[in-house]
Amino acid sequence: MKCEEVKINIPELIDGKLDAVTGAKMEQHIKGCASCREEYNDLSSFLKFTDSLPEIEPPSGMKEEFMMMLEEQTSSQNPRLIILPSWTKAAAVVVLALGTFAAGYFSGSGNGQNAQLTAEVQSLKQQVVLAGLKDYSGPQKIEAVYSAAEYSTQSADLVDALMYTLNSDKNINVRLAALNVLSGMVSDNQQVKSGLVQSLLVQDNPLVQISLIQVLTESGVNEAKDNIEFIKNQAGTDPNVKDFAQDMMKTII
Amino acid sequence: MKRFTILLAVIALPLALLSQESKYEYTPKVKSRILIADLLGEINVKNNTGNAIVITSDIAFEKPERAEGLQLLGAMEDNTGLGLNVSEADGVVKIVGTTKKVKDYAYTISVPQGVKLSIDYNSPFARNNLKVDSYNGSLEIKTLSSNVTLSNCTGPLTVSSVSGSIEAEFNSLSQEQPTSLATVSGLVDITLPAATKADIQVSNITGDVYNNLDLVNTSDNEKDKRSEGLDEIKHRNNTEYTLNGGGQKLLLKSISGNIYLRKK
Numbered sequence: 001m002k003c004e005e006v007k008i009n010i011p012e013l014i015d016g017k018l019d020a021v022t023g024a025k026m027e028q029h030i031k032g033c034a035s036c037r038e039e040y041n042d043l044s045s046f047l048k049f050t051d052s053l054p055e056i057e058p059p060s061g062m063k064e065e066f067m068m069m070l071e072e073q074t075s076s077q078n079p080r081l082i083i084l085p086s087w088t089k090a091a092a093v094v095v096l097a098l099g100t101f102a103a104g105y106f107s108g109s110g111n112g113q114n115a116q117l118t119a120e121v122q123s124l125k126q127q128v129v130l131a132g133l134k135d136y137s138g139p140q141k142i143e144a145v146y147s148a149a150e151y152s153t154q155s156a157d158l159v160d161a162l163m164y165t166l167n168s169d170k171n172i173n174v175r176l177a178a179l180n181v182l183s184g185m186v187s188d189n190q191q192v193k194s195g196l197v198q199s200l201l202v203q204d205n206p207l208v209q210i211s212l213i214q215v216l217t218e219s220g221v222n223e224a225k226d227n228i229e230f231i232k233n234q235a236g237t238d239p240n241v242k243d244f245a246q247d248m249m250k251t252i253i
Numbered sequence: 254m255k256r257f258t259i260l261l262a263v264i265a266l267p268l269a270l271l272s273q274e275s276k277y278e279y280t281p282k283v284k285s286r287i288l289i290a291d292l293l294g295e296i297n298v299k300n301n302t303g304n305a306i307v308i309t310s311d312i313a314f315e316k317p318e319r320a321e322g323l324q325l326l327g328a329m330e331d332n333t334g335l336g337l338n339v340s341e342a343d344g345v346v347k348i349v350g351t352t353k354k355v356k357d358y359a360y361t362i363s364v365p366q367g368v369k370l371s372i373d374y375n376s377p378f379a380r381n382n383l384k385v386d387s388y389n390g391s392l393e394i395k396t397l398s399s400n401v402t403l404s405n406c407t408g409p410l411t412v413s414s415v416s417g418s419i420e421a422e423f424n425s426l427s428q429e430q431p432t433s434l435a436t437v438s439g440l441v442d443i444t445l446p447a448a449t450k451a452d453i454q455v456s457n458i459t460g461d462v463y464n465n466l467d468l469v470n471t472s473d474n475e476k477d478k479r480s481e482g483l484d485e486i487k488h489r490n491n492t493e494y495t496l497n498g499g500g501q502k503l504l505l506k507s508i509s510g511n512i513y514l515r516k517k
Contacts, residue, residue, distance in 0.1 A: 004377060019327045137286075137369045138393040139409030139430035146431065146502065171393055173411035173433035176506065180454075180491065206415050206437045210508050214458065238415065240437050240508065244458070 001029045006036045007204065007236045014044050035235035042201060138171040145174065149181040156191060163195045167202045175208050183215040193221055200227035206238035213241075217248040225252050275312060277333040280305040285344040287364055290373040292337065292348060293356035295381035298370065299363040300388050306346065306365070310335045312358040325352060335360070356380060366390060374399055382417075391430070400439065408432040409501075414439055418510065422517070426451050431502035440510040443503075446517045450500030453514070456491045460507050464514040468494035 006029050012018050013026050030036050136144075145165060148158060165178040185192045196216055203209045209231060216224040231237055232245040281287075287306065289296070294310075301307060314336050316323075329338035331351045336358070338349045348362070356378060364370055369391040374383060379399050385392065387405040394401055396414040403410070403421040409430040412419050418439035426432065426449045434441050445451070445466060452471075455462055471493050505512055 021327060137371075137391040137409070137430075138411035139391055139427075139432065142411065142431045142433055142502070142504075171411055172395060172413035173393075173435055173504070176413075176435055177431070177433065177504070180504075183491075205413075207413060207435055207506070207508070210437065210458070211456075211506075238437070240415075244508070 001025050003029075003033060003036055003236050006030065006033070007039055010036075010040050010043055013040070039234070039236065138174055141165075141169065141171065141174045142177040145177045145181055149184075159185070159189065159191050159195065163192075163199070166196075166208075167199055172205050172207055175203075175205070176211060179208065179211055179215065183219070186215060186219045186221065193219075193223070197221065197224045197227055200224065200231055206241045209238070209241045210244050213245055213248050217251050220252075222252055225249070228252070273311070273313075274309045275335055277308045277335050277337070277339070278305045279308075279333075279339050279341075279346070281341055281346045281365075281368075283341070283344040284365060284368055286369045286371070287346045287348065288371045288373070289348045289362065290350075291355075291376075292350040292360065293353075293374070293376055293379040293381070294350070295359040296372065296374070296383050297359070297361040298372070298383070298385040298388055298392075299361065300366050300390065301363040302366065304365050306339070306348075307363040308333065308335060308337065308339075308348070308360060310358055310360045312336050312355070312360075314352060314354050314358070328352060353378075369393075410434065412436075418442070423449070425449065426501060426503060428501045431504060433502075433504040433506075435504070435506035436510060437508045438510055439507065440513065441505050441507045442513040442515070443505065444515040444517050445496070449496055450498060451496045451503045452499050452501070453494045453496055453503045453505065454491055455494065455512060455514075456504070456506040457508065457510075457512055459509045460511045462512045462514070465516050466496055466514050468496055468514070471495050471499075 006026050009018060009022070009026060013023060016023075018026065030040050145162065148161065159182070162178045162182050166175050166182065169175050169178070179196075182192050182196060186196060196212060200209070200212055200216070203212060213224075213228055213231070216228070228245050228249060232242050232249070237245075281304075284304065312335050328351045329340075329349060331338060333339055336350060336352050336355045337360075338347075338351050340347050340349075350356075359381075367390055370388075371393040372383065372395070374394065374396040377397055379397065382400040382402065383394060383396065385394075385401070385403040385406060388403070389407045392406075392408075392410045394410070394412045396412075396417045398416045399414070400418045401412050401414065401420070403412075403419075405424050406421060407423060407425050408427040410421070410432045412421075412434045414436040416438045417436060418441070419434045419436055420440075420442045421434060422444040423446065425446060428450070434443070440460075447466070453466075453468065505514075
């Protein structure tokens with residue numbers, strides 16, 4: 001088994017999605033190959049970290065409600081719709097739950113506040129259409145990424161959401177769209193800056209790797225140096241990426 | 254004369270067999286999404302006006318004699334007679350190659366209009382190119398080194414490749430959702446009708462961009478007072494343009510290949 005082949009399949013191996021024979025072959029290769037082992041360890045610790053984040057099931061009836069909302073939105077003349085990718089599901093549900101809880105909590109004290117909270121919850125419901133319920137195509141997700149950026153100010157939730165998309169969406173074009181939006185925030189947002197530097201270690205697609213190195217070096221993020229070096233020296237890295245990293249390293253002091 | 258007829262028959266028969274196309278039809282229960290994966294042969298994609306997915310192929314795959322009585326290990330059942338497995342679950346129809354040998358054959362896959370299609374061609378063993386003709390609808394394609402050619406299309410599309418080129422000739426540009434075409438070292442070549450409304454973002458690093466569309470540069474170069482009357486030389490290499498006043502996003506990216514924008 002070749003390194004490229006192994007590396008492509010590492011996520012599937014970690015997820016246990018491979019058939020027994022391929023899985024065994026890969027494990028054997030990883031045991032004997034330092035570079036693949038490193039990649040395997042990196043990715044598995046990253047995935048463990050994301051798995052450790054609390055997972056929250058959407059309340060029952062949400063799917064139906066969601067589909068209804070979607071229909072309303074798409075049938076209106078000018079659909080103002082944010083479809084946030086699946087990772088926001090948890091976050092948005094938390095926000096909704098908190099909002100509802102707060103609304104209940106404050107209901108005794110002053111109707112004004114209550115009304116305001118209810119209105120906030122309402123507008124959240126209208127704006128945050130929870131995706132991750134499948135059936136979203138790449139173009140729809142790109143639309144969602146750009147419209148999310150237009151709507152919201154640079155909240156930590158939005159940055160988290162975009163970062164997750166950049167690091168885990170299956171569609172490369174969607175990842176690029178998320179990076180594009182994030183790159184506009186990099187100069188004055190520390191969260192974005194460190195998130196992008198970390199992302200260097202997770203990306204395996206040459207297009208995303210090069211674009212990420214470009215954004216970081218052009219924005220003068222010197223903290224990215226070590227991670228760019230890491231990509232450059234990794235055995236499996238695409239030669240285009242290595243060349244580009246080599247060139248752009250010169251701009252980092 | 255008789256001898257000649259026999260000779261003709263001997264020559265013509267295998268030819269006839271060779272060009273024989275097998276056909277398979279499947280009508281999805283839910284008309285929603287189609288995913289094509291592990292099908293590394295030549296793929297041609299089309300739309301049809303019916304409700305069925307129609308697949309034709311020149312496949313002539315036979316199990317080796319030695320494999321008599323044996324099954325392909327770990328492979329899905331060929332339920333189409335074309336070396337493919339077609340299954341449907343949760344509103345997604347999956348079309349998957351059942352033998353590695355499918356890469357030696359050509360497939361024409363015609364899908365009902367309005368279905369979202371994803372093609373995962375991201376394998377180092379894919380030798381062929383992808384051709385999409387007259388396809389109106391959402392389409393996602395990922396390749397490693399294969400070229401993608403789209404003709405008479407509308408989008409929305411996402412195509413990404415590492416060393417493959419992407420050529421797209423649009424009838425019109427879907428205003429529903431963005432279209433994004435990106436490759437590392439291949440070229441990107443698009444043809445748009447002159448009246449198309451679009452926001453076009455062109456992104457490249459070492460390649461050149463050639464154009465004959467009436468693009469208007471909208472990259473927000475904030476000018477201070479001191480720079481009045483001066484042109485900006487360096488700007489980010491994501492350059493944004495509008496075409497005919499602007500419209501849906503069209504994102505074009507090639508790292509080292511050239512980008513060509515043409516008027517239809």
